[in-house]
Amino acid sequence: MFELVTNTEQIPTIYLPLILITAISMIKDGYEDYMHYLSDKKENHDIVKVMNAKGDLVDRKWESLRLGEIIRIEEDQPFPADVMILSTSDEKGIFYKKI
Numbered sequence: 001m002f003e004l005v006t007n008t009e010q011i012p013t014i015y016l017p018l019i020l021i022t023a024i025s026m027i028k029d030g031y032e033d034y035m036h037y038l039s040d041k042k043e044n045h046d047i048v049k050v051m052n053a054k055g056d057l058v059d060r061k062w063e064s065l066r067l068g069e070i071i072r073i074e075e076d077q078p079f080p081a082d083v084m085i086l087s088t089s090d091e092k093g094i095f096y097k098k099i
Helices: 015-044
Strands: 047-051 057-061
Touching: none
Parallel strands: none
Antiparallel strands: 047 057
């Protein structure tokens, strides 16, 4: 009924660009994931002050920190976003986080 109009003699030409773009995207994502892994590994080995059962502050690595433990954050010390602030050294109890 209709005549086929093609200049590639019915050979699909979309596969090569599709595979190329997908491969480049996979390589880029893999590289970014690896760099994120290295960054996380470095941060997990940083030291944080943790309050023990006696109320003393002891140095431990971030990776050994457990849910519910009380930590002390010093000025300009980086920390994860999932930390709940119980008190601050500010008279008004104000806390500023630099992003």
